[in-house]
Structures are given as C-alpha cells and as structure tokens.
Amino acid sequence: MNPNIPWPSMFKANPSISRSQWGEASNPSAISGQRQSCEGISSENEETSQQESKPRWNPKPEQIRVLQSIFNSGVTNPTPEEIKRIRAQLQEFGEIRDASVFYWFRNKKARTKQRQRHLHSGETSKSGSENGTGEESMYGRSITIVINNVPGQVPVGPINVKAMFGENAVLLHSTGQPILQNEWGFTMECLQDGAMYYLV
Amino acid sequence: MNPNIPWPSMFKANPSISRSQWGEASNPSAISGQRQSCEGISSENEETSQQESKPRWNPKPEQIRVLQSIFNSGVTNPTPEEIKRIRAQLQEFGEIRDASVFYWFRNKKARTKQRQRHLHSGETSKSGSENGTGEESMYGRSITIVINNVPGQVPVGPINVKAMFGENAVLLHSTGQPILQNEWGFTMECLQDGAMYYLV
DNA sequence: TCCGTATGAATGAACG
C-alpha cells in the first residue's frame, strides 16, 4: 500500500474505458419485476475468476442510515482507515466497496452544500408568510430529524427553537455540539435530515 | 464544450431518503427487499397531512416545445440564471420548478447521447434479428420535425435530403447550422425530434 | 385493465 498517494486515485476508472459504461451487470437478486436489462449477450465469464465487473452499488436502507448518522456526526471526509471501517460495518447489510463509501461522502457533502447555496439564491424576501394556495417554494419541504430519540418532521431551513420547544430550549447535535440560534431562537445552521439531536 | 460556465448549483429537495416515494404503492419488501431504500427513521409522521408532497412535474405540450427549441438552439447546460428565466417563461403554461427545468435539460442531453450511442452500436447491421440490447430496442421510429414552419414526420436515422427535397436541397438547423450530408444526400447527423429546420 | 414505452427525478461514479 502506498501511503502517499492521493486517495481518489485509488478509485480511478480503467483508463481505457471512458466513463463507466458497463453495459450492465447482473443484478444479484433484485427483482421487483421491473424491466431490467437482462442483456445476456455478453455470455462468458463463468466461474474461474473474480468477476471484476463493477456494478453500481445499490445502497440498502440500513446502510444509508448508518452513513447518514456518521455524516451527521460530523464526518464529511473520512480517512482511508475510517472508510475501511465504515465499509466493514456496512458490508453486513450488503456488498459495498470502499470506493462507494468514499463517493457517498463526497457526493453527500457536495450536494448538501449545493443545496444550501441554491436555497440562498432564491431569496425574494417574500413578506407574506402564508400563501395558502400558492404553490410550494420549490425547496421548501420538510425533513425528518430525531430529537431525544423521537423522530419528527421539521421544515427545511431555519426553525424557531424557542417557539417550538420553549424559551430556554437548546438543540444539541448528536455530537454534542449546540445548534446555534439567533436572538429570536431561529437556528443559524441547517438541521440535517436524519440526524439526531438532543433538546436541553 | 462548455467553455466557462460555472455551474454554481444543482437542484434538489429531499436531502435523504433516496428514491423512495410518497403516496402509496411500494410493496415494502417482503421479497428480498433489495432495491429501494425506503428510508426509515422508523416512524412515519403522516399526521401533518398537509403533505404537499411533490408530485412529479407533468410538462405541458407548450412547455416541451419551448424547451426543445431552446435545447435545439444549442443550450444543453443552462446556467442557473438561464434556468430561472426559462422557468419563468414556462410557468405561464403551468406549474414548474427550476429543478424540473434543470432535470429536463440534463435528461434530454443524456438521452440524446444515449440514443445516438445505441444507434451506433447496432452497426453490425446484418441480422438485426437479435435485437440484443434488451434495454430499449426501439429507436426505429419516426420523429416530428418542423421544416420551414411545417411540421412533418421523418424516420429516425439518416434521411435522404436530396431525394426528399431535391438535388440542391440543404437543411439548416434552426440555429443556422447546415445539416451535413454525404454525396448521396443522406444526413450525416441526426435530426432532433421537435427541432425546427429550414430548407434552402 | 394490463403492459410497455417515455421521461421526471435521484444518485452513484467520475472528470477537470
């Protein structure tokens, strides 16, 4: 193992093949009567070797939950060692490669940020809070968070902690970090979907 | 391609819960719950009922026409600003989100390319009997294109411009770009469904 | 009513 190589390079694709374009891969099990590809044309590859074919990882709910909780606990750039451990943990629920774990975190981080930025760009102050029939504001949906082990829904974006939980309420992230709020009690940072918080 | 377009953002709304879906359906598992994530976090909180849910955008014909013309005019990766303007334009015909516009372009581009590739891959000609690529085996249909403002149908794939419109006929894309043809008059590039062309 | 295609939406995997 080379300790000095940049991480991502470990996951380089085969140079000869542009972007992934594996015709397809057998999808072990997975049924659901969806039309699938079935292909079969390929033929070949029987036992003998390790099917190096790399079908896209299909995350199991349990895996996602674990990943999210790790992510929400502050890990956004796991080290190679962490990745290995995480992967080992996830493997229990289904096939998964280190690379997939790596990618997951990277995508998660990137998309979380993107989302955040995009939310910001669509600011039109909008005075009237209630719009009733008006359509939804595109990114205004709700997320599920767990507070004191009790799952619940809160809207995306700032929420008023004081109003929701009392004047002295403070939300702690599962890591113990307090969620900052302004003088009105509005959260200053986004709550993460699927994350666990503690109310104190 | 894409000289210097910074792509500031992406779209998305639901931070987690991968591809599951609202509404009902879903036969949660039972059969080797392989695919799908279903998310989890245990509880469901359906109470709020307000649940606007986000029904998938259903494009109106007018919207599609506008989008196609924009796409065919060369825009395949609209910037956020462009997207906003496009959406504003489309909104007149029905509800639509920026994200949908974004997705539309992305899908359009991806599928256009994919189609092209599949088209190409079938160069074995010869016994077309084995339509192997089970995936989607039907691109041997016709598309609708508008020539000199007159809509018409042409088969997918190369068409003989000379034969159809005369020895000196030349087809121009709505952008003004001429559609290349070989010495026989066959188009060297695919005509786009819904695109507008000019015959000169 | 059921099946198959078209396509909106989401996301794993990569590229520059």
Place this chain on the structure above:
DNA sequence: CGTTCATTCATACGGA
C-alpha cells in the same frame, strides 16, 4: 471540490 455523466427508479400515458 464543483460539475457533469451514466444509470437507475418510479410514474404518466397510450395502445391492445
């Protein structure tokens, strides 16, 4: 890293 590609999932629709 931000952006883009490719593939997959789920649903709206149209035909038989």
